[in-house]
Amino acid sequence: MAPKSYTEELFRLITEKSSLKTHVYNNTLVAFNLIKDVIKDLSTQFKKYQVKHKNELPTTFEAKPVGKFEVDLKFGGDILLFLMHTNVFEFSRNHEVMRTSYVKEDTTRSYCGVINIYNFIADSFKYNRVNDVGYLIGRIFINKENHYFIEGKRELGFLYNNFGKNELTPDSVEEIIKAAIKYTINFDLLTPHYDQVKFVTVNEIKNTLDSISIKTGKRIGYKFQADDGGK
Secondary structure, three states, X not given: OOOHHHHHHHHHHHHHHHHHHHHHHHHHHHHHHHHHHHHHHHHHHHHHHHHHHOOOOOOOEEEEEOOOOEEEEEEOOXXXXXXXXXXXXXXXXXXXXXXXXXXXXOHHHHOEEEEEEEEEEHHHHHOOOOOOOOEEEEEEEEOOOOEEEEEEOHHHOOOHHHOOOOEOOHHHHHHHHHHHHHHHHHOOOOOOOHXXXXXXXXXXXXXXXXXXXXXXXXXXXXOOOOOOOOO
């Protein structure tokens, strides 16, 4: 039988780690609900904008909550999916964030919840093109102190050194969402190279347009692989 002191130490470790992860999860959930609220508010603002400017074009800007851990934002021909992961993650020793003084002072600060931001073409859902692919344009990491950093493309990219300074607030969340929208607007669907699409199977061509199985993705048209566009 293990010594009492060893058993108590084991139980203490279990309790501390569980408490840490629960705290991080709760912070992440609060942040995700804040994202939902900001998206809903932006949708309301867009409707007022359309009325004010008498916009006759059928431009869409809609928020759609999908369960507890997903909210979709559809605008124009795009959809942004915000997905909260239910688990808490730690970074590898080689990750840049582990080299920051903020994390070195307290390694438990590196435990983070994650909110992923994906960009899809709206027609992929409209026409049920199940083979189409989305694009991860950013992911938000949130720790026990409600500090965050972002790994992402261009407008969404933040420095790891800001991890100990950036705190999620309604204003910072709005900035993140607006940056994601701006990036998506400038991230256009490119025509694929002719040689990439010159062959098609009988099965693919027999499908209707609504369910055509040729993959469509923004970066290289029909076959989404490398991010050759530098975005």
